[in-house]
Amino acid sequence: MNIVGPDYLVFGVDDLADAIEYLTAWGLKPVDVTDRGGLFETLDGTGVIIRHKSDPSLPPPLPTSNMLRQQVYGVRSAADLDAIEAELGKDRRVTRLSNGSIEVKDDHGFELKFQVTIRRELDMPAEKINAPGAPAQRKPNEIGVWEEMPALPRTLSHVVLFVPDIEIATNFYCSRLGFVITDVLKGAGPFLRPKANDDHHTLFFIRTPDYMKGCEHLAFHMGGPTELMVAGTRFVKKGYQSFWGPGRHKFGSNWFWYFNSPLGCHFEYDADMDKHDDSWVAREAPMGAESSQIVLFEMREKWAPGGPPPGAKG
Amino acid sequence: MSSHAAPTGFQQQGQRLCHRDDVAEGEARGFGPLEGSKRKVIVVRRNGALHAWLDACPHYSTGTPMAWKTDAYLNGERTHLTCHSHHALFEMDTGQCILGPCLGQSLTRIEIAVGEAGDVFVVAPCEGGVA
Numbered sequence A: 001m002n003i004v005g006p007d008y009l010v011f012g013v014d015d016l017a018d019a020i021e022y023l024t025a026w027g028l029k030p031v032d033v034t035d036r037g038g039l040f041e042t043l044d045g046t047g048v049i050i051r052h053k054s055d056p057s058l059p060p061p062l063p064t065s066n067m068l069r070q071q072v073y074g075v076r077s078a079a080d081l082d083a084i085e086a087e088l089g090k091d092r093r094v095t096r097l098s099n100g101s102i103e104v105k106d107d108h109g110f111e112l113k114f115q116v117t118i119r120r121e122l123d124m125p126a127e128k129i130n131a132p133g134a135p136a137q138r139k140p141n142e143i144g145v146w147e148e149m150p151a152l153p154r155t156l157s158h159v160v161l162f163v164p165d166i167e168i169a170t171n172f173y174c175s176r177l178g179f180v181i182t183d184v185l186k187g188a189g190p191f192l193r194p195k196a197n198d199d200h201h202t203l204f205f206i207r208t209p210d211y212m213k214g215c216e217h218l219a220f221h222m223g224g225p226t227e228l229m230v231a232g233t234r235f236v237k238k239g240y241q242s243f244w245g246p247g248r249h250k251f252g253s254n255w256f257w258y259f260n261s262p263l264g265c266h267f268e269y270d271a272d273m274d275k276h277d278d279s280w281v282a283r284e285a286p287m288g289a290e291s292s293q294i295v296l297f298e299m300r301e302k303w304a305p306g307g308p309p310p311g312a313k314g
Numbered sequence B: 001m002s003s004h005a006a007p008t009g010f011q012q013q014g015q016r017l018c019h020r021d022d023v024a025e026g027e028a029r030g031f032g033p034l035e036g037s038k039r040k041v042i043v044v045r046r047n048g049a050l051h052a053w054l055d056a057c058p059h060y061s062t063g064t065p066m067a068w069k070t071d072a073y074l075n076g077e078r079t080h081l082t083c084h085s086h087h088a089l090f091e092m093d094t095g096q097c098i099l100g101p102c103l104g105q106s107l108t109r110i111e112i113a114v115g116e117a118g119d120v121f122v123v124a125p126c127e128g129g130v131a
């Protein structure tokens, strides 16, 4: 089963205008968005779909205050859809839609959809750095930052779910769908990557009581830590609320910056995540402030030191 | 004065938050943070009365800011104060969480008084609230 990762996350929101404003400011591109909602795309076509929570076209809500309605996974080919249908059809209803995609629930009742991925291949440079001892990545006269530099989400990176039972969740995604555990934060849960994606994680679970079940955050890959901090700084300047970061996680090594949202979960810019193959042996660490980040910063207003003290003669 | 643990520090008493006309019926706005505090104070008007709450969601022990954007503290229906981290809903006039991660917990009330010119000040916490 060649699952690539999340193509779309679908939300049923209580104020469409707020969500449309937020997703646009986040750096996503509205595609066919009307007053009934629509799709907001990253650069590779993955993204977020919003509808009003009363929209009858939405899958049913979770029995909590969470607004997540469906996770749409991309797979490599139609054969992978057949394989998923055969496997999950053993013990649950799998609905085949007219376009070939399939809909099904996981063991916690999260609505899933699988489709041949809509991801467009990106061809863009990563952030380039220069360091003594290594060949320069930027040519002479090539500058690293400028005021209007682009800093847009490139792809939907990962989803983090609050789930009441880690074992049930892990079993479903690993034993039934072929996800691999890359690392474990004990007390929270495991990081998972699907077979056809070498990112450290596209999915992570956090154990919570039943009444919190839902999406904790979704994350978007940026071109590097500078783009992440530029995008986050612009977002804060527009009045949006930082929650955690910027910083850099230990497991996955990805830079992070989390923000509150009107979609009932956090939105994260992330950058420079580790890649893994099947030879990797999962690590374990107890959940806590030390294990979850190597560095953490908090944004402050721009400031600069001057030369002489104020009022000095000279 | 109450002998309970004060939700505001001594140095915050007497600090001005806003004018009473700054917050219309059914609206919420953030002011501050007050000197000596990291968090803003949310002032909300419900059925004519002003209530003030620390902008600190009780889901995590440190308390985290609740808006998704400056002054955006309400849910889409504008019926509840909302933490836009994980969509916990709180009653505007009691601070009680009625849905979401902090179910059964409550926001921290900031005791306020309105001066003659209509300015809203933080006052010492007192048993039973202020008229």
Ligand code: FES
Residues within 6 Å of the ligand: B057, B058, B059, B060, B064, B083, B084, B085, B086, B087, B088, B100, B101, B102
């Ligand atoms: S931090 Fe407020 S609901 Fe989780």
Ligand SMILES: [Fe+2]
Residues within 6 Å of the ligand: A158, A160, A217, A218, A219, A256, A268, A270
């Ligand atoms: Fe993340």
